[in-house]
Amino acid sequence: MLEGFASGLLIAAQPDNLLYCLIGALVGTLVGVLPGIGSIAAVAMLLPITFYLQPTSALIMLAGIYYGAQYGSSTTAILVNIPGENSSIVTCLDGYQLARQGRAGPALAIAALASLFAGFFATGFIAVFAPPLAEFALLFGPAEYFSLMVLGLLAAIVLAQGSILKALGVIMLGLLLASVGTDVESGAARLTLGIPELADGIGIVPMAMGIFGVGEIIKNLENPSDRQILSQRFGKLWPTRDDFRRCWLVVVRSTALGSALGLLPGGGSVLSAFAAYSLEKRLARDPQRFGRGAVEGVAAPESANNAGAQTSFIPLLTLGIPSNGVIALMAGAMMVHGVQPGPQMMSKNPDIFWGLIASMLIGNIMLVIINLPLIRIWVLLLKVPYHLFYPMILVFCCIGVYTLNNSTFEVMLLLVFGLVGYAFIKWECEPAPLLLAFVLGPMIEENLRRAMQLSFGDPLTFIKRPISASLLALATGLLVMLLLPAFQRTREVALKEDD
Numbered sequence: 001m002l003e004g005f006a007s008g009l010l011i012a013a014q015p016d017n018l019l020y021c022l023i024g025a026l027v028g029t030l031v032g033v034l035p036g037i038g039s040i041a042a043v044a045m046l047l048p049i050t051f052y053l054q055p056t057s058a059l060i061m062l063a064g065i066y067y068g069a070q071y072g073s074s075t076t077a078i079l080v081n082i083p084g085e086n087s088s089i090v091t092c093l094d095g096y097q098l099a100r101q102g103r104a105g106p107a108l109a110i111a112a113l114a115s116l117f118a119g120f121f122a123t124g125f126i127a128v129f130a131p132p133l134a135e136f137a138l139l140f141g142p143a144e145y146f147s148l149m150v151l152g153l154l155a156a157i158v159l160a161q162g163s164i165l166k167a168l169g170v171i172m173l174g175l176l177l178a179s180v181g182t183d184v185e186s187g188a189a190r191l192t193l194g195i196p197e198l199a200d201g202i203g204i205v206p207m208a209m210g211i212f213g214v215g216e217i218i219k220n221l222e223n224p225s226d227r228q229i230l231s232q233r234f235g236k237l238w239p240t241r242d243d244f245r246r247c248w249l250v251v252v253r254s255t256a257l258g259s260a261l262g263l264l265p266g267g268g269s270v271l272s273a274f275a276a277y278s279l280e281k282r283l284a285r286d287p288q289r290f291g292r293g294a295v296e297g298v299a300a301p302e303s304a305n306n307a308g309a310q311t312s313f314i315p316l317l318t319l320g321i322p323s324n325g326v327i328a329l330m331a332g333a334m335m336v337h338g339v340q341p342g343p344q345m346m347s348k349n350p351d352i353f354w355g356l357i358a359s360m361l362i363g364n365i366m367l368v369i370i371n372l373p374l375i376r377i378w379v380l381l382l383k384v385p386y387h388l389f390y391p392m393i394l395v396f397c398c399i400g401v402y403t404l405n406n407s408t409f410e411v412m413l414l415l416v417f418g419l420v421g422y423a424f425i426k427w428e429c430e431p432a433p434l435l436l437a438f439v440l441g442p443m444i445e446e447n448l449r450r451a452m453q454l455s456f457g458d459p460l461t462f463i464k465r466p467i468s469a470s471l472l473a474l475a476t477g478l479l480v481m482l483l484l485p486a487f488q489r490t491r492e493v494a495l496k497e498d499d
Helices: 002-012 015-033 039-050 055-079 086-100 104-137 142-159 164-178 204-222 241-261 268-283 296-311 313-319 325-336 350-371 375-382 386-405 408-426 432-454 466-483 485-498
Strands: none
Touching: 002 015, 002 104, 002 350, 015 039, 015 055, 015 350, 039 055, 039 204, 039 325, 039 386, 055 086, 055 104, 055 296, 055 325, 055 350, 086 104, 086 268, 086 296, 104 241, 104 296, 104 313, 104 350, 142 164, 142 432, 142 466, 164 432, 204 325, 204 386, 204 408, 204 432, 241 268, 241 296, 268 296, 296 313, 313 325, 313 350, 325 432, 386 408
């Protein structure tokens, strides 16, 4: 592990990889600072560009955008009371109150330092636990992978915002869209509606750009926000000794919690931030301080969301299964470059595996250097009217989609999925499970067919194999929980508390 990580540092420290890491960190910070774009839309927009890069450089840049957005979103959460990412919603509660009290500087510094510690810990967590988990995953056959993916989709339903029926419907739609195209075994066209351009299936780039980018633009144009930028000075940037005393144990607990929750399907940064804030509020001697300017209320979600964002790479790198929407796009980028994520990635592509992990360490250092000195520049950027940004984003989306295959049909798909994304927002459906189901759909079908072929059509093979049977038992337990009225009420209350 130490040899692999050392070689990864040498790969990540190459000048071109350092440059792309810096670009990813800068773009991620910018995406986090500008509410209404989101890391999924940003990764989707830059995905076509990465097809012309080396695989390691491309993945380093995309990863930098993802965890960089967690840093940048804390800036708007603290200064403007508008989270750039959903993971920073909780940061608004205490961060903005600290800013109103003239302590915006310490609040921003606590957020950056807590994220830095979480990034270091999460990188070490990945380096230590990913190799043994990859070795364990080598025991998986088609039946185990099928059962694991079914469990992942059910877990995504449990953790999705909104009603269970809506989440289930979104996942079924994702699986349906994933089956569009030509069947690999029979060569028959499926669900193409007689349109030749759909013979190769629906591309993940126009879908992700449309749902998460164009849909969000339409929604924000409908309700333009009036951002009130704090006019007073930031005050001292460095936190006091009392701030550090209150926060150090909070950061340690929240980082550990976020690292664990990042492994869950549908978890990642959002779930980690909410859980860490709730935990610290319950453990606090004076919980009434939370929501009124407690530094712990900034340290907990910021350390948890960054840790959760980074450890969510572990299921992709070791099992080949994405845990959230951004990681699903990363999986798509790997497959375009001919890299198959999963347990054999560490042996077949060790340079990409260890280079990506080591780049997270370098990227987190870059982000602290970028964020603290450039706070005033981000504030000036927040004053630019949003109606000037949206046309540029829309044009960039159209150009990016068109250059993939020089196809105007895919531009039309982009606009169609933009309307779908807007409809999801109106109907209060979380779109991330759709992207997960879309990526996992072909894998589920392939492993189901292979398992049935290897067992000569015996469906009991999923139960006869111990690992597969255990995963299906967990999936059955989740399904029973979903059907229990008591669990549904508890889930609704928890989601309302998060809101």
